[in-house]
Amino acid sequence: MPLYHNDDQAMLKDSIAPFVAEQAPVSHLRKLRDTADATGFSRDLWAQFTEMGLPGMLVPEAHGGLGMGHMEAGIVLEEIGRNLTPSPFLSTSVGAVAALAKAGGTQAGRWLPAIASGEAIIALAIDEGAKHRPDRISTTATRAGNGFRLDGKKSFVLHGHVADMSIVAAKTDGGITLFAVPKDAKGVTADPRRLVDSSLASHVTLDGVEVDADAVIGEVDAGGDILDALLAATRTGAAAEMVGVGQGAMDMTVTYLKERKQFGKLIGEFQGLQHRAAHLYGEMEVARAAVMKAQQLLDEGSEGAKLMVSVAKAKAGRAANLAVREGVQMHGGIGMTDEYDIGLYMKRDRALAEYMGDVHYHIDQVARMNGY
Amino acid sequence: MPLYHNDDQAMLKDSIAPFVAEQAPVSHLRKLRDTADATGFSRDLWAQFTEMGLPGMLVPEAHGGLGMGHMEAGIVLEEIGRNLTPSPFLSTSVGAVAALAKAGGTQAGRWLPAIASGEAIIALAIDEGAKHRPDRISTTATRAGNGFRLDGKKSFVLHGHVADMSIVAAKTDGGITLFAVPKDAKGVTADPRRLVDSSLASHVTLDGVEVDADAVIGEVDAGGDILDALLAATRTGAAAEMVGVGQGAMDMTVTYLKERKQFGKLIGEFQGLQHRAAHLYGEMEVARAAVMKAQQLLDEGSEGAKLMVSVAKAKAGRAANLAVREGVQMHGGIGMTDEYDIGLYMKRDRALAEYMGDVHYHIDQVARMNGY
Amino acid sequence: MSELDAFRTEVREWLEANCPPEMREPVRDEDDICWGGRKWVFKNEAQKQWLEACVSKGYTVPDWPKAYGGAGLTPEQTKILKQEMKRIKARSPLDSFGIWMLGPALLQFGTEEQKVQYLNPIARGEIRWCQGYSEPGSGSDLVSLQTFGEDKGDHWVVNGSKIWTSYADKADWIFCLVRTDKANKYQGITFMLFDMESPGVTTKPILLISGNSPFCETFFDDVKVPKTQYVGEINRGWDVAKYLLGHEREMISGGGAGGDMVSIGGAFAKAFGKNAAGELDDPILRAEMAAFDTDVFAYRAMGERFMDMWKTGRAHPASSNMMKYVGTELNKRRHELVMSGGGSEALEWDSEETKGGARARGWLRTKANSIEGGTSEVMLNVIAKRILDLPGA
């Protein structure tokens, strides 16, 4: 497969880009923020997403979805990134779908159609501390009655306070097991926090939460692979969204360079800024290619996907960080004001960079996967 | 003490700078190189150094030296760096003197006056592998007869093939012990290698070398502190020399920017290059200050010296590396030719950066000394 | 040296007796800073006591002459006072643009009368000043400013607007660059002083990305300024401004110079835990923090060197630009690392545990460091031109 969008994908992009730009531009985020929206996203917008079939893009056709791949999901995520659109798309339609589709079984049968129909919002309860350490899960699931009893604390759970179901990673006797914990389960408390980018992420407490045996996603003790699928999909998706954030910030900044005058010149005429903008362009292009490669390898089910996913998350993190930093700096004083959008890009970038492993985590993974 | 050269130090600089520039400019290095000099430096030049009292700058007055400090030695080293002068000054007059002065005793009494009088060249046999790891010495010194028997291999021993004495760090039963191994000791072989900067460094093999008990520098098993003194002095000196190398490269490059025309302009008019040159200037100034601070703390015998020495070696390494890289790049094609001096600065910088711990080693030390 | 030793002893005893314990606690946030001024409300009794004690000794501006409210200390004595205050972690008794900016300008360019009139209330924290330099259309190109003062014989009538006036909504007076000659770009600006309560002055806070509003837009609508209220010469305000910009940079950049050698990696080691080798348990972040610490410790040495040279006239006049450039870029990098170190917790914007998103807001605030007081790009231009003497820079 060549590493560019084929005709179908290009068509998808041509329909998604104007849709998101019109329905959920940055002003949409501002409105939710300024009205202190308590959901974290617009349910009306999600309904519009549903009309276009987006929530079920990655859901297999057998479960009522479109059976598309990560390359296609990435197209949507890039536009979400470019417009800073608050949306449960990444956790629900990418991360949760990847896990459920990989696992199959009861929970897949129950939730995948509900995701595809736009009815279910799913949260991913993986992290436990302030940093992403999925190899050190201490939430426990102990056998109790017909099922399990879950105890632990989860953090950085996007949409955790409104999700219809949360995928919870827990330690079981022989490994890691993933559980589908429904919204109304007793003993679950979600304490939502407003983050720097105005999104809401919860600290989730699981205090003796009892679930049936069939709440297990996949098999008991065999959640490692499913968790890996969830992580690979979510990381790649977050990277695609960051490419959108970085590209949006860069485009806005390049436009500004062509408009703002200082010392009797357009500031874009100054070679110092030209070279930095050109360097940034190169970094963004590299990041974009890395993300597409990760999407391609995931879609192919390739062995090499895991390495490329970490490369993509790290590289997109670096490039988008550069884009928002250069963006604010090149905008000068007005870039520091809440009135201008560039600062909002910096905030969203920071949250995405941290989500599911930051640059440092993934560079370290690259080293480990290469045996050093 | 203020962190600039006082009047005496400024006077010293005013006499050293023209002396080195006249007697041992870059052409002096070229001549040694092109005649495949087998010593590694000019003994005539060393005699001139001696006339000025330089070899014994750091030697206590009681031992016939000038009893000066690292700040003064740094003045000489900076000029050595700026002119790429091949010289045993760093190993003999800085590293060895620091160790011998710290240790006192027989070996100090024997070698310090000889250093001050310009008669003795001393080599430092610390490293064993390709990287500087002074905490992992495997050369052994075992008690034998009246003294010790030394076995092991040393590497990167500058002037090792011509030194009158080598300071050898070896493992003894209860710690590290330093030995003064004279040139003619049986079982020592020095295999000199031409390095990238045309200097000569030896692989030294110690094969059952027998030395008397009084060859111990300081006390048996108590060589750790003396080694620390040697390392601190040599690292700070290498950092000062790198400041000279970086400054020399930067000055040459800034001059070139004012002479070379491209696209009908002096290339120094291009803001892209201006900003990079200005950034480099800042980095060089930071490195210079760090090196002076390390010199000051060493001269004061301060507790904080060790940290600052690593900071200085690392920062000078980074800044000088930037200076030579920018130097070659800004010179363009001619910077790649052997005919122009800028490439020689790049080579010397690389050797100094590696000597007694590279940037990575010292940054790691900074972390360790700060408890992480 | 014994005179200085005696002074040190005296200072130490005085501080012991006069600096309230609450004023030895670290400054937690903006609220712990004492800015003074007509509208000032002390946050607590200790803050008031501490200011008054310092005012009585001239210690709010220790190196200013006694006639202007200072203590008339020599540079050596001033250094000792600062060292001793730092030793007991005493808070600054008074922060003030009057002390940092207008004061030095008046000391350099003011008449004797002006010095007495303006400096004493600054030293006592009675008048709080703000600075009116930038305008919406100017930015880095400060000298293109348009705010105009029309000559009306014994006064000017000022019209225009300023932006980035720090705390203009809380200040009593403003020092302000006003164009008084439209024909002459550089030599057509006057450095004026006037009361913010003058009719025609209005302010509007600017909401920043950090969620805070330390700056304002300030509008002048036919503001009358007596022709006695200027510093230096009429139409030569640019000289004063340039002098002050150097001073501001010195302040912004020198800020770090006397600071502690606090290691960022050391500060986070506990949160992350350590591996078997005693290393902070996030290897790549550890490496970045260590590289940063190395740069910062080196920069601190430069701060010390810069101050030592600056005070004795040894520094290149433009070296404050270099300090400002390097220092502000480092500070931005520090806060990127602080955010990484804090992880998802540091992202929280208004939770109690994070003190209302202190880390995130602080991180965003630092992005202005390399813009305010001259952008990094302008600093680099100045270094290229004035220090490296590059052509056409």
Add this chain to the structure above:
Amino acid sequence: MSELDAFRTEVREWLEANCPPEMREPVRDEDDICWGGRKWVFKNEAQKQWLEACVSKGYTVPDWPKAYGGAGLTPEQTKILKQEMKRIKARSPLDSFGIWMLGPALLQFGTEEQKVQYLNPIARGEIRWCQGYSEPGSGSDLVSLQTFGEDKGDHWVVNGSKIWTSYADKADWIFCLVRTDKANKYQGITFMLFDMESPGVTTKPILLISGNSPFCETFFDDVKVPKTQYVGEINRGWDVAKYLLGHEREMISGGGAGGDMVSIGGAFAKAFGKNAAGELDDPILRAEMAAFDTDVFAYRAMGERFMDMWKTGRAHPASSNMMKYVGTELNKRRHELVMSGGGSEALEWDSEETKGGARARGWLRTKANSIEGGTSEVMLNVIAKRILDLPGA
């Protein structure tokens, strides 16, 4: 797809039968490369066999038409051939500026006669070409070149000198930019071809900091060039040169695209040993190597994407400049890390163990990457102007 599968099988079998085992060993140094030409002496029988086998199939230039010595393969088939060669680690049968540079120029701008005349000997490795672009006074400002060809009716008389002519001392012919109209900067250059044995041509190798001399200065003293020996139109050689510069960048940058995903950290892990956590036992160097590997793996993806887009006409025409910029800067960084990884051993300049200082010389060689074929600065200018459309760039 089955046609391509059949082709793959065929290629695989042919390679198995025709690529000598010695030609499947990694290239160790310059001596293992086959450049061809009139003066060429094969290093061994295998090198000769392999070249001849490829020539007979047209595989030295597989995508050129058969009439010009190629195999006439489609892009898909060419890709398969390359994949299969890579699979068995086959060396390139023939490296040549004729293949990389002059060939594409002739294919684009040459007459049918010229194509037949010049391309066949290139494909067969019979004529080795060098490139005469830069001059001592020009550099990045290539179009300022001064070498002049005086019009003498049926021929030019060329005077001047070129610099950075790769292997000019070993080449048979040169393709060369010569000014033929002094009044017209861009439209006054002709892209000429002539024999290096023409009277008046002399070459002088340039000693580089790496100690090697792959480049020469080349002097033209009344060199007679028939007026048939040019490509494109007279005075329009700049169009050909620009086209070729793009191609050269594509080559320089695309070089890495097909390479293996070799990890630099992985390569050094053995030398350093590992700590208890399995990490390369030099934590800061490990971090830098890991950051580098991340960048390189990402860049490789861009190389693949770039080639896929370039071949199908989807790439921005200036994107080869971006590839060149990013790729060459990465390669310089790689060699800095290789030197650090090698420590003091890598500093050795002529010892046997280091194969005559191979690492140090290789490191120094890479410093030219961001100068030759257009400096990084020129690349950034082009990106700023042609991709970002910045004003005045």
